[in-house]
Amino acid sequence: MSSNTDFLLAVEDLTVSFDGFKAINGLNFYMDEKELRVVIGPNGAGKTTLLDLICGKTKPTEGSIKFRGKELTKLPEHRIVWEGVGRKFQTPSIYDSLTVRENLEVSYPRGRGVWGAVAFKRDEALREKTHEIASVVLLAEALETEAGLLSHGQKQWLEIGMLLMQDPALLMLDEPIAGMSARERELTAELLNRLAGKHSIIVIEHDMNFVKQIGRKVTVLHQGTILAEGDMETVQSDRRVIDVYLGH
């Protein structure tokens, strides 16, 4: 507990109770700069809730979340984003009525105040950034497409692209490959491996093959607490993990 400022993210004694049901229960969770961490666990383990707490969607009952030494639990959602935390939701959350380009532009971290948005002008830097990110998430050809018309997998990529526009220090991806074809999964794994050196990333995933492709350090959540943590082999051979999660 002494120098948790060295961590990018330090979650300590975190508890959230929904009408007495503790979805997260005394959780401690630490992450280094530029780390890629996979969080797995059975349905209802509290994975999504953990991300909700970090990004401010849910306020904890107890405990602290420090990001680069700064307490996040007291900040409103948009300020947590300003600190450098980006969140992808479990169901793709994009703006169906806007084009891919507009989706990306809206996520660009300039003109975030009302007046800033009214006065906002597209410039060369934005155009370049939009292009760059669109290619990273394999949507360069689809820039002028209405986002609602994209395939499910492409929507997932678009949302990742929207996060990348913000250039966040920490990317939190909730089941990014849900609904993707095998090919799309492969491409996503490549994408995450490429991003890994540049951002810290938390990925929540169920698909163990996918986890193996990107997995470095894995955290297993169960009933709101950490059951095991370590590299893939350690976790896979852990008795309790096999019992509650991998056994089937």
Added chain:
Amino acid sequence: MNAKLDFLDGRNGLVSLLVLAALILIVFPLAMGVDQLNLTGRFLSFSFVAVGLVLCWGYGGILSLGQGIFFGIGGYCMAMFLKLEASTPEATAIQTTPGIPDFMDWNRLTELPWFWVPFHSLTFTLLAILVLPAAFAYLMGIAMFKRRVSGVYFAIITQALVVILTILLVAQQGFTGGANGITDLRTLKGWSINTDEALVTLYFITAVLLLAVIVLGKWLLHTKFGRILIAMRDREDRVRFSGYDVANFKAFAFCIAATFSAIGGAMFTLQEGFMSPSLIGIIPSIEFVIFAAVGGRLSLIGAVYGALAIGFLRIAFAEAYPQLWLFLMGTVFIVVVLFLPMAWPGSTRNMRLGRAAC
């Protein structure tokens, strides 16, 4: 096409704007007598409110059933100025206290209330028409949007506020003229507003202001602010977690709509010659929403046609069957709010794009 005019939505946008301009600036004045033109001018004043609703409801997803509040603020501010001008000591010499509005004297007031005093100044009045509604909308907006009040709850609260406002206006007779409102308005800086000539001039001012407000609205929708409005309607949480304070954006859209409404209210007072609580209550507030909905909800220009169409229909129909008219309006309201949640079927593409159909 000139890039500076891009925000008019290209050729089609420009054409539909010009068609509307030609209609209200040339066709109507040529085809109509003064009385009819004056009536049309009043419908045009309503359409300021509808245009504002297209912005905040159609694009921003904020349904307000209380726009009468802002129409009323604009209308009453203008009426207060005109009333003071009409209440010179000479004109009111027979009163117990000459020099104050007649209804105050009837209610045994012996002094002009403090909040009436600045309305001696036209500059103050014009500023108040623009700033007061925005300030009030901002307070309302921040109070509710920061607490995440939205959707039906927001609509109901705005409706309740309209009721409170009209009750206050009626109850505070001495300050507001009560249920009769502020009547007997005659001159604006010495210029009589009741002559045929004045009515025609006022009509043209209304029409030009309306076109200006539409162009301003189109420009706003074309900025990043406009895209964020659409984004919030599509997925509020995503906007929030992209680093925007959603409440501020909603409040701003609501303020713009409020100021537009107030301009309409002020022009209405000038053309009607009075302002009263019945013009801003629940029913007018709901009608404003119907105008916007009939116009397609996402079209600033359509909102004007909505207001005109319902206005003329009412003249043709409601005089003969007043009860039926009310039921008809009620039905239209329910249908447009529940079953046509976006726009006319023909404009679905535009609706998806979130861009004005015309």
